[in-house]
Amino acid sequence: MSSNLIFMFSGQGSQYVGMGKELYDNYEAAKKVLDEADQIVDFDLKDMIFNGPEEDLNNTKNTQPAIYTVSAMVKAVLTENDIEPAAAAGHSLGEYSALYAAGVLSFADGLKLVRRRGELMDQADPEGKGTMAAVIGMADAEVEAVLAEIDGIVTVANYNSPGQVVISGEVEAVEAAGELLSEEGAKKVIPLTVSGAFHSPLMEPAKEELKSTIEAVEFKDAQIPFIANVTADYVKKSSEIKDALIKQLNNSVRWVETIERFKADGYEDYIEVGPGRVLKGLMRRIDRSLNAYNVEDEKSLNKTLKKLK
Structure with missing residues (x-):
């Protein structure tokens, strides 16, 4: 083979x-x-x-x-x-x-x-405190810089492909990060249907x-x-x-x-x-x-x- x-x-x-x-x-x-x-x-x-x-x-x-x-x-x-x-x-x-x-x-x-x-x-995460979201169309370093500004726990869970990462953490922090990432130029931020903040x-x-x-x-x-x-x-x-x-x-x-x-x-x-x-x-x-x-x-x-x- x-x-x-x-x-x-x-x-x-x-x-x-x-x-x-x-x-x-x-x-x-x-x-x-x-x-x-x-x-x-x-x-x-x-x-x-x-x-x-x-x-x-x-x-x-x-x-x-x-x-x-x-x-x-x-x-x-x-x-x-x-x-x-x-x-x-x-x-x-x-x-x-x-x-x-x-x-x-x-x-x-x-x-x-x-x-x-x-x-x-x-x-x-029995109380559903955590979630995840896919971030499309932004460089890894730019995503990381935005996450560093957010209060609460939110990190990069997956570096999937250039311009596509998944973020993971507390619901409020992930939502706040999503808004800021969109403002800073992310093409799309897509909330994922998951039962927890995996890889966080x-x-x-x-x-x-x-x-x-x-x-x-x-x-x-x-x-x-x-x-x-x-x-x-x-x-x-x-x-x-x-x-x-x-x-x-x-x-x-x-x-x-x-x-x-x-x-x-x-x-x-x-x-x-x-x-x-x-x-x-x-x-x-x-x-x-x-x-x-x-x-x-x-x-x-x-x-x-x-x-x-």
């Missing part, structure tokens, strides 16, 4: 009712993954993924195991077609799928972790608990090159991967730098593995010279296989 192929794994927001259904119905490898997942979690995961309701699937404690599992289903089908990654990364939640792909975590351990992570993130200091209550959960799980050293969200650099040792994963909960996802680093090291082909095409879309904004594909169903699988074979 291509020695410069990256698997990149989708994060929250990519889920939809019915994701993975075609692969489940047509590929034994995908069916096996979801059937195994269903035995591990404490609710009917398959029913929720295929039938919803959407409101339940969108609750972070369900979204996280759902996306992780569908991503693993896609990966299993790619493996069956002799498509293997030379390196991997994942956006926020997707980092757990990337660690599974990199041989750091077993599928079962990764699934239990993301279920727990989802529960903790859901509980971290408001996730601190969940961090200690997540830390003890992660520390209790066996991690292996990465078997292929893996770039962490919080450092935008390669991490190989299992202990360092654990540290990066714990920090990720309340720190920024440095996605632009992650892709730029892969490019600098000669990686040219990128497959978004899992539901949606968010990361594929970001690739176009980060660097159009790179080849970006996605696999989530029969059509996208066949299209990608045709391009890569």
